[in-house]
Amino acid sequence: MFRPLVRRAAAASVALVPLLLLAGCGISTGERAVGADATEPAVPPALTEVEPLADPRDWEGEVVVAPDDAVDPIAEAPEQQLPVTLTDTQGTEVTVTDASRVLALDVHGTLARTVAELGLADTLVGRDVSTRAEGLRDLPLVTQEGHDLSAETILGLDPTLLITDTSLGPWDVVLQVRDAGIPVVVLEPDRGLDNVASLVRDVAEALGVPEEGAQLAERTRTEIDEVRAQIEAVAPADDGQRLRMVFLYVRGQSGVYYMFGEGSGADSLIEAIGGYDVAEEIGWNGMKPLTDEGLVAAQPDLVLMMSGGLTSAGGVEGLLERLPALAETPAGRNRRFVAMDDGAVLGFGPGTAAVLDALAVATYAPDAVS
Template sequence: MRVLLLAALLVLTGCSSPPGGAGHVPAQAGERPPLSALTPLPDPRSYHGPTTALVAHNDIVPVDTPTPRLPVTVTDFQDTSVTVTDASRVLALDVSGTLAATVFGLGLGSRVVGRDISTGFPAAKDLPLVTVNGHQLNAEAILRLRPSVVLTDTTLGPWDAVLQLRDAGVPVVVVDPKRAMDTNVPIVRAVATALGVPEAGELLARRMETEIADTVAQIKRLAPTDPARKPRVVFLYLRGQAGVYYLFGKGSGADSLIQALGAVDVATEAGIDGMRPINPEALAGAKPDVILMMTNGLASVGGVEGALTVPGVAQTPAAANRRFVDMADSVVLGFGPQTAAVLDGLARALYAP
């Protein structure tokens, strides 16, 4: 239900990434000192001013150059038996861009023939776009690319487009739509198995686990150990042009990201489940020190000054300190191979801006 709500939100508001024939590549920071070399703020709860969090590098580093061993028959997330006989022309499509990043991470990026609007890393940015009106599948555009296999989930619609692909004989493998810290490895394994490269899947899963564990360990050295000094963070999904103002709570994915940062997810603390329209009193009562959001979401309401007019925001400690942290839409909740890089960028914004 939470995933369906997120998909509906993104369709309603157009898109979470700038539209266009060529992909929009988020800014990157480039080489910088490791988190372990940074001096943290004396009090991250009282820092004043906004910060844009950046990953060091946008592109996906492949773990291997595997050759798929096919055919394989898999039972997908919807308990559908799907046989994949050819992985020469792959489409990997979902609302967060996770699946395409995973295929590139496995070393099969040269086989990807199109992209969704959320796939914005450099190696994929010039691929043909097969979603319209933000996050709606265009079956005709997909079929024109002659895919040999499509990987997707239930975050993109309409479902009739998926049925149209299957009717045309295209194998469609549906994976788990949930995105969170604990779904990274299962999604990698599901994608790798469907494409006939399970060994590469294990390599990528282990690399991701190692990178994330190392990053989280470094974050722990930056974050306050005293619970009273930990920054209180809330994730808001804003689309000003559509009048959409949502708060992401427990089970949304944002909660696991905030917790991995050693911060307090105030929505979870307040018992807010999933994704809910902002309740001004509840938001003010949660007393977040930091408001985390997507870069385009912040821009859609007119930047920091505009965000202060969103009901409930002005009454928060974050507003008093203008403490907004934004990160590129196509990155911040994408998880997958970029998870450690996202945590690294957000930790710098929180603890050593």
């Protein structure tokens, strides 16, 4: 059902080039090699179409993967039932009278993707840097230097509604938009498998399409359940045989190294792809700076990362040089890393099933790429 786009890098490579420029082919046993054409991604079969490894630890080398970003609207230009008055996550009462020019902005690009999946892509007038779903990439950017919001750019687009959360800033920009008389709906920034459906419904409510929101939430949940069942069929049934996984957040140029634990969203991601969440075992809660002691205690078999973070550290070799304790873990010794685009991997929106499917292919059938 889902066809992930996998880009592979050589296990001995000193650095990864940006995800959009990396493609993989020329696979050899136990090693990922960059092919001659490094501009087009290889498209592997879906998880249900591959032969998983007999032992999920029986591979080496990093795999950088991107999910299918095709948008499949639940409806075509649904009629918006406006005005609507709602109370957002900050307790602010907001009345939306016009949702014909919408900005939906967050650090993952999930909110804009949700608007498009509701059948209202034509209402979007701009995007954040993480919004790269099919059909949305040509929208004007309203973020500068990464994820910084630009008040001038936002107001220049003359939006009639801003849907956002607290993951982007400066927050003064959001307040400036509100002071300009534009309705601002602030949604919950925390993401995980347990609130995918509620996020969809909240976006739909703000847009005046609650019925379509309920339908999209149900479809998304069904797709996630289907993929999780497929993953359970290939993942080891015994917890002791499951891959010990951790999620690292890295910005090598800034010297930022965090391990994400319980309640970060990464824990539910690891569980969903059939891994053993080491963070729970060692009592690692939330998002905390990485320590040698934490790595030694974790002893991960596989490390999940954002591809931008892996690139910033100089690829796997660069990361292991920066983190010698990581090099002494099973994941480090085998260069066993799975990375995904920063905006997608913890987005937990309508594309979640595709994310899980892509990560599962990378984890259990990494040589299934032609």
